[in-house]
Amino acid sequence: MELNLSGMVGQSPCLGEVIRILAKVAPTDSTVLVTGESGTGKELLVRALHNNSGRAGKPFVPVNCGAIPRELLESELFGHEKGAFTSAVRSRQGRFELAEGGTIFLDEIGEMDLSLQVKILRALQEKEFERVGGGKTLKADVRIVAATNRDLEAEVQAGRFREDLYYRLNVIPLHLPPLRERGEDILLLADHFLRRFCQQKKRPTLTFSDEARGMILAYPWPGNVRELENFMERLSILCEHDEIAASDLPRKILDNAGVAPPVVPVVTVSAGFRWPRLADMVEQGMGLKEFFDVMEEKLLLEALEKAGGVKNQAAELLGIKRTTLIEKLKKRNLAGE
Numbered sequence: 377m378e379l380n381l382s383g384m385v386g387q388s389p390c391l392g393e394v395i396r397i398l399a400k401v402a403p404t405d406s407t408v409l410v411t412g413e414s415g416t417g418k419e420l421l422v423r424a425l426h427n428n429s430g431r432a433g434k435p436f437v438p439v440n441c442g443a444i445p446r447e448l449l450e451s452e453l454f455g456h457e458k459g460a461f462t463s464a465v466r467s468r469q470g471r472f473e474l475a476e477g478g479t480i481f482l483d484e485i486g487e488m489d490l491s492l493q494v495k496i497l498r499a500l501q502e503k504e505f506e507r508v509g510g511g512k513t514l515k516a517d518v519r520i521v522a523a524t525n526r527d528l529e530a531e532v533q534a535g536r537f538r539e540d541l542y543y544r545l546n547v548i549p550l551h552l553p554p555l556r557e558r559g560e561d562i563l564l565l566a567d568h569f570l571r572r573f574c575q576q577k578k579r580p581t582l583t584f585s586d587e588a589r590g591m592i593l594a595y596p597w598p599g600n601v602r603e604l605e606n607f608m609e610r611l612s613i614l615c616e617h618d619e620i621a622a623s624d625l626p627r628k629i630l631d632n633a634g635v636a637p638p639v640v641p642v643v644t645v646s647a648g649f650r651w652p653r654l655a656d657m658v659e660q661g662m663g664l665k666e667f668f669d670v671m672e673e674k675l676l677l678e679a680l681e682k683a684g685g686v687k688n689q690a691a692e693l694l695g696i697k698r699t700t701l702i703e704k705l706k707k708r709n710l711a712g713e
Contacts (some may be wrong), residue, residue, distance in 0.1 A: 382424045410523040412552030415600035418523040424509035426479040434478030442484035460509025486526035555597040571653040573612035587622040666704035
């Protein structure tokens, strides 16, 4: 049976080994611990695990244990009864109940408090739990998959993670390699993301010059796949040619290659500045609002690029407040830039 890999892209041997193990473990109910640096695509791998399991028709429920305040995480996972705490005005199901019959994905489990780790261990071993403030034991028919970018063995040695829970989670370890170790996958992913963003923005698909491809391949990608995806979205907006040249690449990639960024001449009104005209909008096949939105997005990303990602400086370049800049970035799903 052909695997449903949920958009996972790559042909490198190290990724192939991960997919080989995934194919074997997906049909089982064994607990899986996914490790890897931030941005390597751990959730995408876990979704593929769920989609190729016997639970594929049931819920997939992700929980980012590091993003939920510690005092609320237990209620988020196991639910609570009315009156369990001050703001509990009604009973509420937790993620374990919502995932019944399916898969619950505990991302960044290394951030979880020791006191809550005990209850996760019980849910793993006994397949049961209790809501906060409740006395009734509930059954949990869920497959638990966890992920972390921490070294859990070191966390166990430091007393920050329970040893029994670590071994219970680590039945099947899956390690996602960082992007810098995946060779030509970098270019496959770059093409994949660029094609997707160009389609979204209704522009012809961009290509890379040989020099640009070499620089992209040589860059170490500390932010992994997430950083690559962000860069490709930026290029799909800012690049004004059909082919992406080395000079179009972000400053970080040029610095890594030891190439000085292009000198952009200061353009004044007397030097030929021209306001956009109606013909420009018609040529792009856009309405007025879409045309303004695209121009604004280009300026936002250019300001971030010049400011090295520092939002305060970017806001100053644009002559707006930092809060206004953040609102505009969130509106375009660019807040992580």
